[in-house]
Amino acid sequence: MDFRQLRYFLAVSEELSFSRAAEKCFISQSAISHQIGKLEHELGTALFDRTTRVVKPTPAGFRLVPIAQQVLALETQALAVAREPRNRIRISANMTFAPQSLDAIAQVRSRYPDLDIEFVIKSFADRIDAVASGDADIALIRGHLDRPGLETVELGVEDLLIVTSSQHPLSAFSTVALGDLAHYPLLLPPRSNQVLLHTVVEDAFVEVGRRVQLGPPIPRDHTATLDVITNPRAWTVLFASTVTGNTTRPGLRVMREAAGRLRVPVCGVVRSGSTDSAALSFMVNALRQTMDPRTETATPPDPEEDGF
Known part of the structure; x- marks a missing residue:
């Protein structure tokens, strides 16, 4: 699991669409689908129910949303505080x-x-x-x-x-x-x-x-x-x-x-x-x-x- 996969996961969960999430993240739809698939394989569970008309988070996906948001916020904070303040x-x-x-x-x-x-x-x-x-x-x-x-x-x-x-x-x-x-x-x-x-x-x-x-x-x-x-x-x-x-x-x-x-x-x-x-x-x-x-x-x- 990496931070990029969590960002893509949140984008799909917010847009409820792989194509719109890909546009939001400025990558191709195939790339975002591939990364979500890798994340699901690592976690051992599906994060989204996919049909030809609807994409929606599974129960596991809904549980992951707030955790992913916290992790990415902590990533930004950790990187920022590690830097020496400069003028x-x-x-x-x-x-x-x-x-x-x-x-x-x-x-x-x-x-x-x-x-x-x-x-x-x-x-x-x-x-x-x-x-x-x-x-x-x-x-x-x-x-x-x-x-x-x-x-x-x-x-x-x-x-x-x-x-x-x-x-x-x-x-x-x-x-x-x-x-x-x-x-x-x-x-x-x-x-x-x-x-x-x-x-x-x-x-x-x-x-x-x-x-x-x-x-x-x-x-x-x-x-x-x-x-x-x-x-x-x-x-x-x-x-x-x-x-x-x-x-x-x-x-x-x-x-x-x-x-x-x-x-x-x-x-x-x-x-x-x-x-x-x-x-x-x-x-x-x-x-x-x-x-x-x-x-x-x-x-x-x-x-x-x-x-x-």
């Missing part, structure tokens, strides 16, 4: 957050000149683990996270921009309605690699009473901008902070969704209660001021969970 704030993120973070760091350094501030590049999963272990003080992510011992603080929102070939039938416009895009295939990485993007786009289409038409998934060795050029009737979406000069070349067209429905939350993940620290609280507020959804910065796309 330091460490931000864990990917490169797409660098411009806004540097502005916030400058504000905090002006207020706390003796404070060491570090910006560390990590993958999505490693960011969260770094905060839980006390190795980082705040992780910057797109979307939300629910994990015992951690809190998610909202910092702002970011627009998703629509990118097409300059040969696309809608490319003459600066804004475009979702209903008009419903006739054309959307190119994205597989859902298991980009849960957040798929969810935001699908929910926006449901809001206007339409259904998104997905094209073939973008392979790992391709880029979205290349694929829309080679498929001139297709479109894709990019986080505004990943749009660079290369994206606005003559062969491509960048547009906004007319009603502003394509937006994602930008959040910071911290240990529960850690924002009682005056310096970290000041950092959170400085990050909120710099996370302006209208600001488009020239940073390269990141192939992790929140960029491609």
